[in-house]
Amino acid sequence: xAVLNEEQTMLRDAAKSWVQEKSPVTAFxxxxxxxxxxxxxxxxxxxxxxxxxxxxxxxxxxxxSDFGYLSMGLILEETGRTLTASPLLASGxxxxxALVLGGSDAQKSEWLPKIAGGEVxxxxxxxxxxxxxxxxVALKAEKSGSGYKLSGSKSFVLEGMAAGLLIVSARTSGQPxxxxxxxxxxxxxxxxxxxxxxxxxxxxxxxxxxxxxxVEVGEDxxxxxxxxxxxxxEKTLDRARAGLCAEMLGSAVQAFEITLDYLKVRVQFGxxxxxxxxxxxxxxxxxxxxxxxxxxxxxxxQAIDADTPDVPELVSLAKxxxxxxxHLVSNEMxxxxxxxxxxxxxxxxxxxxxxxxxxxxxxxxGYHRDRYARIQGY
Amino acid sequence: xxxxxGSDLDAFRTEARDWIEANFPKSLKGKGGMMMRxxxxxxxxxxxxxxxxxxxKGWGVPTWPTQYGGGGLTPAHGRIIQQELGRVGAxxxxxxxxxxxxxxxxxxxxxxxxxQQHIPPIVKGELQWCQGFSEPGAGSDLASLQTRAxxxxxxxxxxxxxxxxxxxxxxxxxxxLVRTDTTKKHEGISFVLFPMDVPGVEVRPIPLIAGNSPxxxxxxxxxxxxxxxxxxxxxxxxxxxxxxxxxxxxxxxGAGGGGGGRxxxxxxxxxxxxxxxxxxxxxxxRTRVIMNEIDGRAFQLTAMRAMAESKAxxxxxxxxxxxxxAGTRWMQDRAELTIELMGHQGLGWEGxxxxxxxxxxxxxxLGGKAxxxxxxxxxxQNNIISKRILGLPDPK
Numbered sequence: 001x002a003v004l005n006e007e008q009t010m011l012r013d014a015a016k017s018w019v020q021e022k023s024p025v026t027a028f029x030x031x032x033x034x035x036x037x038x039x040x041x042x043x044x045x046x047x048x049x050x051x052x053x054x055x056x057x058x059x060x061x062x063x064x065s066d067f068g069y070l071s072m073g074l075i076l077e078e079t080g081r082t083l084t085a086s087p088l089l090a091s092g093x094x095x096x097x098a099l100v101l102g103g104s105d106a107q108k109s110e111w112l113p114k115i116a117g118g119e120v121x122x123x124x125x126x127x128x129x130x131x132x133x134x135x136x137v138a139l140k141a142e143k144s145g146s147g148y149k150l151s152g153s154k155s156f157v158l159e160g161m162a163a164g165l166l167i168v169s170a171r172t173s174g175q176p177x178x179x180x181x182x183x184x185x186x187x188x189x190x191x192x193x194x195x196x197x198x199x200x201x202x203x204x205x206x207x208x209x210x211x212x213x214x215v216e217v218g219e220d221x222x223x224x225x226x227x228x229x230x231x232x233x234e235k236t237l238d239r240a241r242a243g244l245c246a247e248m249l250g251s252a253v254q255a256f257e258i259t260l261d262y263l264k265v266r267v268q269f270g271x272x273x274x275x276x277x278x279x280x281x282x283x284x285x286x287x288x289x290x291x292x293x294x295x296x297x298x299x300x301x302q303a304i305d306a307d308t309p310d311v312p313e314l315v316s317l318a319k320x321x322x323x324x325x326x327h328l329v330s331n332e333m334x335x336x337x338x339x340x341x342x343x344x345x346x347x348x349x350x351x352x353x354x355x356x357x358x359x360x361x362x363x364x365x366g367y368h369r370d371r372y373a374r375i376q377g378y
Numbered sequence: 379x380x381x382x383x384g385s386d387l388d389a390f391r392t393e394a395r396d397w398i399e400a401n402f403p404k405s406l407k408g409k410g411g412m413m414m415r416x417x418x419x420x421x422x423x424x425x426x427x428x429x430x431x432x433x434x435k436g437w438g439v440p441t442w443p444t445q446y447g448g449g450g451l452t453p454a455h456g457r458i459i460q461q462e463l464g465r466v467g468a469x470x471x472x473x474x475x476x477x478x479x480x481x482x483x484x485x486x487x488x489x490x491x492x493x494q495q496h497i498p499p500i501v502k503g504e505l506q507w508c509q510g511f512s513e514p515g516a517g518s519d520l521a522s523l524q525t526r527a528x529x530x531x532x533x534x535x536x537x538x539x540x541x542x543x544x545x546x547x548x549x550x551x552x553x554x555l556v557r558t559d560t561t562k563k564h565e566g567i568s569f570v571l572f573p574m575d576v577p578g579v580e581v582r583p584i585p586l587i588a589g590n591s592p593x594x595x596x597x598x599x600x601x602x603x604x605x606x607x608x609x610x611x612x613x614x615x616x617x618x619x620x621x622x623x624x625x626x627x628x629x630x631x632g633a634g635g636g637g638g639g640r641x642x643x644x645x646x647x648x649x650x651x652x653x654x655x656x657x658x659x660x661x662x663x664r665t666r667v668i669m670n671e672i673d674g675r676a677f678q679l680t681a682m683r684a685m686a687e688s689k690a691x692x693x694x695x696x697x698x699x700x701x702x703x704a705g706t707r708w709m710q711d712r713a714e715l716t717i718e719l720m721g722h723q724g725l726g727w728e729g730x731x732x733x734x735x736x737x738x739x740x741x742x743x744l745g746g747k748a749x750x751x752x753x754x755x756x757x758x759q760n761n762i763i764s765k766r767i768l769g770l771p772d773p774k
Contacts, residue, residue, distance in 0.1 A: 002683065003690040260768055275773040280764035287763055288700040295679035295697070321676050369668045378643050378658050378667075 002298040008071050014051065015078035022047065023084040025347050031085055032204040038162045039198075039206025040085040049118020054092035057239075058100065062112035069093075069239065069304040073246030073297070080250025083354055085205050087121040089247060090159035094240035095122025098167050098184065102224035102232040107186060111165055123163035124240065125154035125187075125210055126233070132363040134169065134233055137182050139212060141170035147218040148172075150185065150193075153211045158361065160208025161198050164189040167236075168212070172227050179230040184223040191215050203350075203357035238315040241362045242300040245315075245322045248358045249290075249297050252326040255333045255351040256286055262337055279336065286329050293318075293325040313375045316368040323358075323365040330355035390455055394437075394462045401431040407467040429471040433502030438472020442485065446497035453689075475545065476500035476507040480553050483622040487569075487610045496551075496571070508574070510540040510554030510596060511619065518758050520555075521564045521616060525598060527556035534558075534570065536578075536601040542752065546581045546594035549574050553622075556603075559613050569615035571607040578602075588744035626753045627702045640735070642667055642712055649719045663719060670715055673708045680704065699767050703759045706749040713743040 004012065023044055031041050048054065056072045058064025072093055079088065096115050099108055099122075114120035126134055139152025150170055157163070166187045174181030187194065193215035199207040224232040260283060263274030273279055300318040303311045330352040334341040341348040359365065403424035421429070432438045435449070440456035442448025449456070463470060481500045484493060499505045516523040525538025536556055543552070551573050559566030574581070578601040584593045610618040640648075646667050651659045658664035680697050687695035716739045717724035724739055726732030750756040764770045 001687070003686050260770075263770060271774045272771060274770040277761075277764075277773070280768075280770050281757070281760040283768055283770065284703075284760035284763035287768060288704055291697045291700045292673070292676040292680055292704055295683045296676045298683065299679045317672055317675055320672055369665065369672065372672060373657070373664065373668045376643070376671075377656060378647060378652070378664070 001294070002070065002302065004074070007067060008074060011056075011067065011071055012074040012078065015053075015075045018047070018051065019078045019082050019084060023079070023082055025082045025350065028083045028085060028204075028350065029347075037198055039159070039204065040087065040162070044084070045086045045088075045118060048086055048088060052116075053088060054096075054118045055116030057093060058096050058112050058116045062108055063116035064096075064112065069242060070298065070301040072243055073301040076243055076247040077250035077253075080247035081254040083251060083350055087123070087159040087162055087206070089240065089243050090124065090163075091115055091118075091120075091122040093243040094124050094158075094236060095165060095167055097239040098122075098124070098223060098232065098236040101235050102184065104220075106220065107223065111186070115165070120164040121159055121162040122165040122167060123157055123159045124236070125157045125160070125163075125166045125168045126237070127156055128152070128154060130155070132360070132367055134237060135179050135182070135230070136176045137169050137171045138176045139168065139170050141172050141183060141185060144216060147216060147221065148185065150187065150212040150215040150217065153209065155209045156199065156361075157196075157208050157210050159206045160196055160210050161206050166194070166210065167223065169229060169233055174227075181227050182229040182233065183226045184229040184232060185217055186221045186223050187212070187215060187217055191217070201357055202353040204353075205357065234312070237362055238311055239304060241315050241319050241368075242297070242304055244358060244361060245297045245318045246301065248322045248326045248355070249294055251351060251354055251358070252293070252322070252329045253290060255326075255329050255348075255355075256283075256290060258347065258351075259283075259329075259333045259336050266338075273336075282332060282336075286325075286332060289325045289328065293322045296321045313372055316363075316372040316375065319363060320365045320368040320372060323368070326355040327359060327365075387454060387458060391458050391462065394459050395465075397435070398462055398466060398468055401428070401435075402463075402466065402468040403428055406469070409469070425471065429503045432471050433504070436501060438470055438503060439477055439481065439501055442481065442497070442501065446485075446493055447501035448497075472501065472503040474503075474506050475509055476505070479509070479622050479625045480507050482625050483618060484609060486621060487618045489606075491606065492571075492609065505550040506545060506548050508543050508546040508549035508552050508594075508596075510543055510552045510598075512542045513539060514541050518755050520619075521567065523555055523557060523567065525554070525556050526560070527558050527568060527570065527603065529558070533605055534603040536570070536572075536598050536603055538598050540596040540598065541584075541593075543581070543594045543596040544592045546574065546596050547583055547592075552579075552596070553609070554598075555615055555619055558615075562613070564616045565613055567615040567619070568612050569609040569618040570603045571609065572601060572603045576601055586745070587747070588741045591745070623754060627759075642670060642715060645716060646719050649721065649723075660719075663715075667715060667719075670708065670711050673704075673711070677701075677704050677708050696767060699759075699763050702753065703750075703756055703763075706746075706756070709749065710746055713739070713746045717743050 027041065027044065052065055053075050055064030056067045056075065057069060059066045076089060079086065092115065096112065099112055111120065111122070115122050128136060128138055139150065139154065141148040141150050150168065154168065166189060168185045168187050170183055170185055171181055172183040193213040194210065195213065196208040196210045199209060201207055223229070263279055263283065264272055266273050296314070296318040300311070300314040303314045333348045334352055337346065337348050340346050363371070405424050406428060436442070436444065436447050437449050437459050440449035440451040440459055441453055444450035477500060481497060484496055488496070511520060513523050513525060525536065525540065527534040527536045538556070540554065546552070551571060554570050554572065555567055556570055557566050558568040578599040580597040580599070582595045584591060584595060586593060646658050646663065650663060653659045658667065681701065684695045684697040684701065687697065720736055720739060723732060723736050726736050726740060728737065754762070765772070
């Protein structure tokens with residue numbers, strides 16, 4: 001655990017106690033069983049917003065607290081522990097980052113206070129296929145009168161069902177795969193021509209495919225510069241990835257601790273199974289890998305706060321490492337629990353399903369290993 | 379990472395820079411790697427002069443107390459000295475087991491007289507220590523050691539055999555674990571010191587898979603050990619030894635790593651080539667190189683985090699326990715990748731068909747296999763994590 005200042009320690013402790021009291025894994029189970037369209041519990045989200053969590057990276061002048069990304073990561077780590085489903089990552093971190101980094105004064109004034117207060121959920125509508133590929137943008141934005149007309153579709157939009165504000169990557173020139181010619185647009189969720197379809201994924205979280213059928217927006221809907229949206233998008237995505245890593249870290253640590261507790265109570269062959277060296281050494285390996293992953297995740301968040309040039313490589317490092325470790329720990333959680341781990345009544349399956357969905361989001365391990373090497377020229 | 383007390387440290391940096399400039403012989407620039415080699419050659423006059431200068435200054439061990447010749451500085455000052463040495467291609471000539479393991483342990487557990495006798499020569503780099511711990515029958519289960527010390531009134535007589543006593547052929551003194559009580563296991567061990575030139579000490583080097591090595595067998599036959607050379611209580615040597623092993627492990631985990639040569643990525647580009655986009659053209663190898671680079675970076679970040687945490691919490695961080703296994707695993711993978719990407723050139727044993735870098739890679743790959751065996755094997759480290767950190771029970 002990184003060395004925290006007083007503010008961060010308080011935030012972390014508050015998050016820890018709220019999550020334990022108000023949002024244990026049983027709350028996630030209840031949400032899943034209810035089949036709620038949003039993919040999260042709206043009352044819980046209201047409470048999170050009331051505590052100011054949605055505004056942690058938003059400047060004070062726009063209704064946030066400006067505590068920074070490590071602070072946001074501390075909250076996400078705690079919510080990740082119990083698989084708390086909420087738009088905190090998609091809205092309070094990802095969408096808010098796009099606006100903070102690229103928004104005009106008018107855009108920031110219009111949207112950031114609502115995001116900080118939790119009144120509006122923002123979401124990134126980026127990918128168009130089964131794999132994360134922010135350059136492969138085919139959705140077209142054509143000049144139309146004084147504004148633009150958007151046509152195309154986006155897939156796997158996190159919190160797409162709840163989104164009142166969509167940050168959409170669109171092609172204003174060039175071909176899918178080109179980094180030039182991408183422009184980001186702010187599109188209201190209720191704009192005419194926007195239609196969404198809920199995706200039922202294994203992790204039960206909120207996700208949607210969204211179609212844009214000639215959606216008209218004004219010129220003031222352009223976020224950043226026309227045709228030059230790729231750099232802003234990458235910066236935004238790096239913040240989203242780092243935040244997701246913090247959530248994954250919390251989930252993986254909790255999965256490990258639940259498994260460790262089980263090793264200390266489950267008796268077979270006349271002794272607790274945690275006394276078997278075959279299991280002890282696998283537990284020691286998981287602990288080792290979790291410590292390494294934690295260092296990478298915290299370093300990425302700290303680099304974002306310090307705005308150092310190595311943010312992209314540290315983020316890819318963190319996402320690649322954290323993905324591998326969460327993958328391992330969630331598999332071992334099921335294996336070490338044996339038959340009970342295979343039942344729906346046990347939580348192990350939740351952690352394994354969430355691991356795969358989180359691994360795939362914003363680029364899986366393969367994507368980020370390749371990116372890490374490309375950034376460093378090999 | 380910001381350092382505290384910036385202006386004081388800035389002034390110290392200037393002082394360190396000037397002193398190194400004035401004292402470091404230019405002929406030794408970039409020769410630091412030679413210090414780590416397993417085969418020793420006679421030191422040159424410049425090497426002697428540099429060792430003496432650093433020894434007198436006490437900067438080889440910047441944080442040790444000044445009354446024994448150390449630098450008496452904070453770790454932050456120590457890092458500055460290290461950085462300033464690195465900046466001009468200089469190296470710290472004061473090293474070895476005395477500095478890494480024995481010195482810090484003696485400062486904690488030794489009597490005043492023991493410290494006065496043994497610390498200053500370590501600080502000055504005047505003599506080398508070797509470690510008499512492992513025995514043929516006591517490796518990972520170190521506490522089962524059998525070397526016996528019989529109480530003869532004013533001294534002990536020691537009989538037994540030690541193994542893997544690295545550097546015993548060059549050492550002047552030995553710190554050694556002996557059994558002073560045969561009725562108990564851990565509580566029957568004492569930590570003693572003796573000079574290597576006393577009668578009854580016989581040293582035989584052991585050739586290893588990498589060729590020559592610093593490792594020896596050491597036979598002890600009726601060796602006399604003075605009673606004032608017991609560190610810590612009689613039969614209380616295990617506690618002292620455990621502390622020493624902690625120093626050893628933290629020293630072993632991060633040491634060197636890169637070996638001072640070209641980076642893995644640079645080697646891979648040269649030996650395997652790149653495609654038109656600049657990516658390593660062997661995609662399978664590329665993935666494994668990336669994973670090793672990622673592991674190395676995560677390891678470095680963990681070392682930094684552990685340091686920051688132990689500074690802030692004034693106690694070791696839990697992350698410290700993983701350092702040996704994580705570091706050695708990374709280095710061994712790296713060594714395997716290095717010879718693999720060199721192809722047949724990475725299998726040369728000797729001769730001018732191979733570059734010194736290629737021959738070095740082969741020896742490092744082989745020699746590095748020891749790192750997961752010594753200093754608490756990988757399996758012993760996993761046992762320690764399981765029991766002490768994770769609280770898992772012993773088998774029935």
